[in-house]
Amino acid sequence: MTKTRDNRRWLYVRVAGAIEALIRSGVLRAGDRVPSVRRTSAQHGVSVTTVVQAYVALEDRGLIEARPKSGFFVRAQLRDQVPEPKASRPAIAATTVEFGSLQTKIFEAALLPEVVPFGAAYPGAENLPVVKLNRIMASVARREGAGAVGYDMPPGCEALRRQLAKRSLDWGTQLSPDDFITTCGGTEALALCLRAVTKPGDVVAVESPSYFGVLQQMEELGLKALEISMHPRDGMNLEALERALKRRRVAACLAVPNFNNPLGSLMPDEHKLRLIEILARYDIPLIEDDINGALAHSGPRPRVAQSFDRDGRVMLCGAFSKTIAPGYRIGWVAPGRYYAKVKALKLSSTLATASLPQMAIAEFVANGGYDHHLRRLRQNFAAQIRHTSEAISAAFPPDIKVTRPTGGFVLWVELPKKVSAFQLYERALAQKISIAPGPIFSASQAFENFIRINCGHPWSPRLERGIGTLGKLVESLR
C-alpha cells in the first residue's frame, strides 16, 4: 500500500519534471499547447490520473494553465516579460527621519474594509487559522483559571518560549527558552531593541528601502537613518555597508535578511556570515528582523543571520502577526548581550505581554497546528504573489519593473520615472484602492516612482479589477 503510493508520487513528479524541462529549455514556449494528457500518458507509460496530477502541479506552480475544452497551455513566464528593479542607490549622508503623520495616514487608509487592500502588508483573514485559533483560545481560557487573568511577567510565557527555542533549530541556531523575551508584537520587539542600543541623535544603518514602521520608530526616538543600498534579490550591499561604516560612527544596524519588506530579498548565507563579521569588526549591534523568516515560498526555511553570531551582538526579533494572528500582538526578541536592558525597557514600556494570547499560540505551535498552517500559507502566498505579478505585467505599461520575491507576500514595483507614487496613491485612494507609496520606505524619501503592493489576500476578481484600475492610473500619470 505505502509502496504503491510512493511509486505513484514518484511517477507524477517525474512527468511534471519532464514537462518543466521542455518549458525551461524553450522547446515549449508561452502560449504553446502542452502535449495532451492521453499522449503524455502513452509516452511515459503512466496512467491518465498520474498525468493529470502532474499537470495540476505544474498549474499550481504557474507554469501552465488549463483553458476550457482546449487542454493545457504554457503560460507567459513573468521573468520573460517584466524586469526586476536595479539595486537601490541611497543618499550617502545620514538623514533625520521626518514623516510627521504621513505613514500613519496611509496605513490607516489601507485598513479600511471598503478599500482594496494593496496598501498595508498584512495577510487576509482567509489566510489565517481563524477557527482553530479561536477554538484553542476558548479552551485555554476555560482551562487556565487564574493564570489566564494574572500577570505573565517578562520574559513572558514559558510554554511559548520553549516552543520558540525548539523552533530555533530550524532557523540554523540554537536558542534556549531563557534567551527569549515575549513582546506585544514585532513592533514592540523592534522598538525595545532600538531603544536599548541608541540614544537620540544616533545614526542607525538601515536597508534602502526598509519597512516604514521602523523609520517611524526612529523618528519618534530622534534617530538618523543611514540608508544602505539593497539588491532586489540578495538584500543589503555589504560593500556599501562597509564604506558607510568607514565614513561614520553608527550605533546599530537594522536589517531584514530573510524576505525584506518591501523588496522580498533574501540574503544568501555567505552574506549573512559576512554581515556578522563586518559588524563584529566595527563592534556594532545588529537588530535582525526575522518577521518573514517562516514565509519562504518553497524549499527550506532560511537561516537567521544570528546563527553566525559568536558574541551576542544580534538582537533577533520575530512575531506571529504575519502568519497566524495580527490581533494577538505576540512577538519576541532574543536580545543576546542586551538582554537585561531590553527586559528593563519592556517592563517600563508595557510591563508584561497579555497572558492568554501567548498561551493560545504556545498550544497552537506545540500541537503541530502552526506547522501545518505554515505549509498551506506559504503555498498561498506564492500563488498570490504570482497572480498579482501577472496581473501587473498585463495591466501596467511595459516599462515597469517588479520584484520576484521567493518569500513573504509583498511586491515592489518600479513605475516609469515620471510617475509620482504619491499622486498615484491619492488617485487610487479616491477610487478606493490603497497602495503604499515608495517614499515612505526611505528616510530620504527616495523611491518616488515606486509602490509596494500587498499580496496577503487570496486572489480574487476584486483584486484583479484593482490592479487593472491601478494600471490605467499609472498610464494616465506618465
Place this chain on the structure above:
Amino acid sequence: MTKTRDNRRWLYVRVAGAIEALIRSGVLRAGDRVPSVRRTSAQHGVSVTTVVQAYVALEDRGLIEARPKSGFFVRAQLRDQVPEPKASRPAIAATTVEFGSLQTKIFEAALLPEVVPFGAAYPGAENLPVVKLNRIMASVARREGAGAVGYDMPPGCEALRRQLAKRSLDWGTQLSPDDFITTCGGTEALALCLRAVTKPGDVVAVESPSYFGVLQQMEELGLKALEISMHPRDGMNLEALERALKRRRVAACLAVPNFNNPLGSLMPDEHKLRLIEILARYDIPLIEDDINGALAHSGPRPRVAQSFDRDGRVMLCGAFSKTIAPGYRIGWVAPGRYYAKVKALKLSSTLATASLPQMAIAEFVANGGYDHHLRRLRQNFAAQIRHTSEAISAAFPPDIKVTRPTGGFVLWVELPKKVSAFQLYERALAQKISIAPGPIFSASQAFENFIRINCGHPWSPRLERGIGTLGKLVESLR
C-alpha cells in the same frame, strides 16, 4: 413583600447606627462587651434576627468582633493607636532618576509564588472575576471569527471605548468614545503620555512618594524628577507645587489624585480644581493616573481632575489591571490636545492593542458584571486594608506610623528612624516575605525608613504570620 424587606433593612441599619453611636461617643470602648443580642432585641423592640444582622454589619466594618462563646466586643480602632505619617518633605532640586535594575529585581521577587506577597501592588486571584472573565473570553473567541485574530488598530476596540465614554459620567466628566485610545495596560498609557510631552533632560513634577514604575519610565527616558510634597490624606501639596513651578521650568506634571500609590491619598475636589488652574497658569500638561479611581472603599467614586480641565491639557490614564485582569494588559488614555502625538507613539510602540482582551472586557463592562464585581472588590479591599493595619499595629513596635487610605489596596508604613527599609527588605526576603522598600518610590531615594505593604490578597493566617515576622524583623533592626 417588598415593603417587609425594606422595613427589615431599615430596622437593622437603625440598630447598627445606635451601637455605632455608643462606640463613637466613647460609651463603649475598645474591649468592652457589646450588649447581648437578646438585650438589644428587647431594647429596640426588634427581632433577634435583625440584631444579628446589625452586629454582622458592624463586624464587617471592623467596629466589633465576635469572640467564640462570649458574644460581641468593641475592637481596638486603628485610629486610636497608630498615627499617620506626616506630609513628605522632598528635596528641592530636580533629580536625575537612576535605579538601575533595582526596582525590577524587587518587583520580580515580589511575584514569586512562594513569597508572601506584600511587595508588588496587585490584587490576589481570589479578588478577580476569574471564572466569569474566562467564560466571556471563551464565548467571545468562538463568536468573533476573523475579528478575534485581526488587527484592532488605534484608537482600539470601539465597543470598549463606548463603555469608557459611558463610565466617564461617573468620573464627573463627559468623554466621547473618540477621546480614548486603548493601550497595553496602564503602563503603556503612562509611557506614551510621558513621551508625548517630554524630551530627554526635561523635568517632570511628580508626587513624593510616587509609583516606582513611573520613576523607572522616567529613568529610561532620561527625565528628571521634581518631587512635590504629599499629604498622606489630601495628596499633593499645591503650595509646594506652585513654589516649585516658580523656581524652574517643568515639562509636565504627573499625579494620581485618586488613591495615590503608595499613600492612598485622595485629593479633595477643590484641590483638583486648583491643580488644574495652577497648571493652566504655567501652561503645563497634567498626566493624570486614575488607575485606582474605581477603588474607593465606600461612598461615591471620586471625580477625576480632568473634569475641571477646560483646555485639553490633561492626559487621563486608567486600566483594568487593578480591578479585573492584570494579565489582559488593557488600559486607556484620553490624551486631550495631545491625542495625535499619543496615537502616533502608540503605533510606533506596539502598533495595536490585543483585540480579544479588549472585546472580552467590553462585554464584561456592558453586561453589568464589572460594576457588580467592583462593589464586592471595594468591600474586600477595605476589609483587607483593615485587617493588615490592625495586624501591623499589633505586631510592629508602637512608634511606627501607618496611612489610613480610603481607597486602593496598599498601606504605607513609616518605621522607626533607624530602621533601613532596604535592610528590612533583604531580611524579609530571606524569610520569603516580600515588601516594597520606600526609597524606590522616590527619585532622590528618600523614605529610607518607609515600606509599602500590598493588601490585594484576602486576609489569611499566612499573611498574619508574615506581618508578625515583619514586626520581629523591624524590632531587630532598630
